[in-house]
Amino acid sequence: xxxxxxxxxxxxxxxxxxxxxxxxxxxxxxxxxxxxxxxxxxxxxxxxxxxxxxxxxxxxxxxxxxxxxxxxxxxxxxxxxxxxxxxxxxxxxxxxxxxxxxxxxxxxxxxxxxxxxxxxxxxxxxxxxxxxxxxxxxxxxxxxxxxxxxxxxxxxxxxxxxxxxxxxxxxxxxxxxxxxxxxxxxxxxxxxxxxxxxxxxxxxxxxxxxxxxxxxxxxxxxxxxxxxxxxxxxxxxxxxxxxxxxxxxxxxxxxxxxxxxxxxxxxxxxxxxxxxxxxxxxxxxxxxxxxxxxxxxxxxxxxxxxxxxxxxxxxxxxxxxxxxxxxxxxx
Amino acid sequence: xxxxxxxxxxxxxxxxxxxxxxxxxxxxxxxxxxxxxxxxxxxxxxxxxxxxxxxxxxxxxxxxxxxxxxxxxxxxxxxxxxxxxxxxxxxxxxxxxxxxxxxxxxxxxxxxxxxxxxxxxxxxxxxxxxxxxxxxxxxxxxxxxxxxxxxxxxxxxxxxxxxxxxxxxxxxxxxxxxxxxxxxxxxxxxxxxxxxxxxxxxxxxxxxxxxxxxxxxxxxxxxxxxxxxxxxxxxxxxxxxxxxxxxxxxxxxxxxxxxxxxxxxxxxxxxxxxxxxxxxxxxxxxxxxxxxxxxxxxxxxxxxxxxxxxxxxxxxxxxxxxxxxxxxxxxxxxxxxxxxxxxx
Ligand SMILES: Cc1ncc(C[n+]2csc(CCOP(=O)(O)OP(=O)(O)O)c2C)c(N)n1
Numbered sequence: 042x043x044x045x046x047x048x049x050x051x052x053x054x055x056x057x058x059x060x061x062x063x064x065x066x067x068x069x070x071x072x073x074x075x076x077x078x079x080x081x082x083x084x085x086x087x088x089x090x091x092x093x094x095x096x097x098x099x100x101x102x103x104x105x106x107x108x109x110x111x112x113x114x115x116x117x118x119x120x121x122x123x124x125x126x127x128x129x130x131x132x133x134x135x136x137x138x139x140x141x142x143x144x145x146x147x148x149x150x151x152x153x154x155x156x157x158x159x160x161x162x163x164x165x166x167x168x169x170x171x172x173x174x175x176x177x178x179x180x181x182x183x184x185x186x187x188x189x190x191x192x193x194x195x196x197x198x199x200x201x202x203x204x205x206x207x208x209x210x211x212x213x214x215x216x217x218x219x220x221x222x223x224x225x226x227x228x229x230x231x232x233x234x235x236x237x238x239x240x241x242x243x244x245x246x247x248x249x250x251x252x253x254x255x256x257x258x259x260x261x262x263x264x265x266x267x268x269x270x271x272x273x274x275x276x277x278x279x280x281x282x283x284x285x286x287x288x289x290x291x292x293x294x295x296x297x298x299x300x301x302x303x304x305x306x307x308x309x310x311x312x313x314x315x316x317x318x319x320x321x322x323x324x325x326x327x328x329x330x331x332x333x334x335x336x337x338x339x340x341x342x343x344x345x346x347x348x349x350x351x352x353x354x355x356x357x358x359x360x361x362x363x364x365x366x367x368x369x370x371x372x
Numbered sequence: 373x374x375x376x377x378x379x380x381x382x383x384x385x386x387x388x389x390x391x392x393x394x395x396x397x398x399x400x401x402x403x404x405x406x407x408x409x410x411x412x413x414x415x416x417x418x419x420x421x422x423x424x425x426x427x428x429x430x431x432x433x434x435x436x437x438x439x440x441x442x443x444x445x446x447x448x449x450x451x452x453x454x455x456x457x458x459x460x461x462x463x464x465x466x467x468x469x470x471x472x473x474x475x476x477x478x479x480x481x482x483x484x485x486x487x488x489x490x491x492x493x494x495x496x497x498x499x500x501x502x503x504x505x506x507x508x509x510x511x512x513x514x515x516x517x518x519x520x521x522x523x524x525x526x527x528x529x530x531x532x533x534x535x536x537x538x539x540x541x542x543x544x545x546x547x548x549x550x551x552x553x554x555x556x557x558x559x560x561x562x563x564x565x566x567x568x569x570x571x572x573x574x575x576x577x578x579x580x581x582x583x584x585x586x587x588x589x590x591x592x593x594x595x596x597x598x599x600x601x602x603x604x605x606x607x608x609x610x611x612x613x614x615x616x617x618x619x620x621x622x623x624x625x626x627x628x629x630x631x632x633x634x635x636x637x638x639x640x641x642x643x644x645x646x647x648x649x650x651x652x653x654x655x656x657x658x659x660x661x662x663x664x665x666x667x668x669x670x671x672x673x674x675x676x677x678x679x680x681x682x683x684x685x686x687x688x689x690x691x692x693x694x695x696x697x698x699x700x701x702x703x704x705x706x707x708x709x710x711x712x713x714x715x716x
Pocket of ligand 1: 201
């Protein structure tokens with residue numbers, strides 16, 4: 042990985058775009074499958090993919106920019122909105138999708154669902170409880186540190202989570218013990234219906250890093266190149282044994298908090314399409330001569346093929362047998 | 373404080389459970405300026421499960437307050453405001469989230485009155501959504517009322533039917549002790565979730581208070597007592613109707629409150645039928661179902677003509693996949709099997 046402070050080179054930028062396209066293609070497919078069978082009307086418990094569904098459209102720059110610096114030996118802990126991070130971190134799409142469909146070939150054999158993706162192969166996990174993915178990341182980093190490796194743990198939350206006790210306790214402890222953690226905050230302006238201005242006393246969570254004596258950076262404008270550069274610094278610092286950093290990215294939630302959210306609370310709905318980071322990045326890379334229309338089409342087609350294969354795999358996998366419902370409580 | 377069972381005589385107006393709950397909050401807020409409501413997404417959104425719809429419009433943002441996602445801070449704030457004589461209603465969006473703020477609940481809200489030798493009161497309501505049945509997974513589907521009821525110092529009410537949702541809310545707000553008010557998502561009558569017709573029913577207009585700690589025989593019967601709470605009341609009534617067609621007379625006792633528990637009502641019902649089925653959407657062990665059985669066993673095991681049955685959530689986290697979730701939830705099929713088991 043060529044990581045320079047001057048920003049990513051052409052090869053890296055193509056990769057960032059490709060990752061973002063894969064993430065978006067995935068969310069579009071889940072969106073389609075989720076709503077396919079919810080009627081008449083909308084019944085959250087119905088369909089091939091029942092339950093709450095938090096999709097990540099718009100937040101791809103965070104996943105792509107951060108995970109580009111990781112290998113599958115590094116850990117990622119994510120939130121209720123985990124798909125983009127899981128994909129960018131290299132999770133097997135078939136096992137992931139089968140879990141979202143609640144099938145036996147899913148990562149959690151249908152027990153977990155979309156907020157509970159646990160993948161030992163990529164050291165990925167997530168939690169539906171706000172900010173509670175931060176503390177376990179400390180432990181993963183602790184294990185990496187104790188074993189003398191240069192592996193890192195990346196802990197991701199939304200900006201709403203930065204007002205939770207677990208967030209602050211984690212920053213302090215990681216700083217105190219110089220744990221190799223990169224704390225990432227995805228600031229999408231909203232915690233469900235509550236705007237950042239009504240939840241957070243400071244304009245940037247990056248400033249909160251100062252309270253724990255660690256570097257804090259905020260990337261504006263959902264800029265994947267800038268995310269990549271800032272994450273590169275934070276990951277390098279952690280790998281070098283210099284301890285944790287905090288990175289906040291101002292991103293955008295293009296869709297509802299969860300599917301079925303009418304978003305009546307949200308005044309900026311009309312301007313959202315203009316804030317989509319993917320066409321914007323495509324235009325930039327095209328202008329820079331890094332991509333052309335044919336390459337973009339090829340990437341989209343390849344992403345679509347992978348995603349549809351994963352969906353087909355999930356649908357072909359068996360439903361869990363009710364007589365196994367009590368399994369896996371203990372090791 | 374006096375609590376009256378003021379049943380409006382000719383009430384015909386029908387409301388769903390969420391509207392009935394909100395009506396009581398609004399009436400109490402009009403009557404008492406010390407009452408305020410705070411929590412996540414309770415303002416403009418109106419509560420994720422419609423627990424506060426319309427309250428912001430009527431009472432404004434000083435009394436219907438959206439909080440940061442800081443449950444320890446805002447539940448603790450409610451505790452402190454209550455000790456200063458205000459009457460806060462604090463909403464924990466899902467009962468499952470109590471893990472992040474349990475200390476304020478059980479070591480503070482629930483213990484201050486005792487520790488102060490009765491000198492400091494904590495007149496607050498903790499509202500919270502409970503229950504599964506729509507594939508929300510292991511962290512968003514629990515009822516956990518047994519946990520709250522286990523810890524002394526807080527009353528616990530769990531309405532199943534719209535009128536009780538209103539009357540118990542009014543009682544909870546007026547109570548001088550902390551009251552945990554647990555509403556099952558499946559009884560609220562939400563437009564976006566499968567619902568039982570019983571989630572819409574006649575609700576008295578005007579002031580209506582249901583005393584905390586009094587169970588209700590929602591269906592009289594002579595063969596079997598089904599003792600239960602919350603959404604399981606709806607299911608039990610469905611099963612009772614079905615079995616009536618076979619000549620089986622099922623009594624359904626809706627406990628309505630877990631703390632205090634109406635043990636007299638349990639004993640009276642089992643004394644009549646001799647057969648007990650305790651139905652509980654909480655975990656099987658160390659919880660409500662065991663407490664119900666123990667209530668009878670301690671009083672007079674001779675009341676049991678046959679060994680009692682418990683139809684509960686087995687001691688397993690609630691699975692996501694529909695096929696697994698419905699295998700563990702106490703729904704119609706399992707309740708019916710429980711009843712048939714004690715009839716053998
Ligand atoms: C402890 C806890 N409190 C509340 C919730 C309910 N909840 C789920 S997502 C969410 C908003 C989270 O906002 P943010 O952290 O900004 O992430 P985003 O959803 O915007 O990605 C809330 C309040 C929860 N899951 N856990």
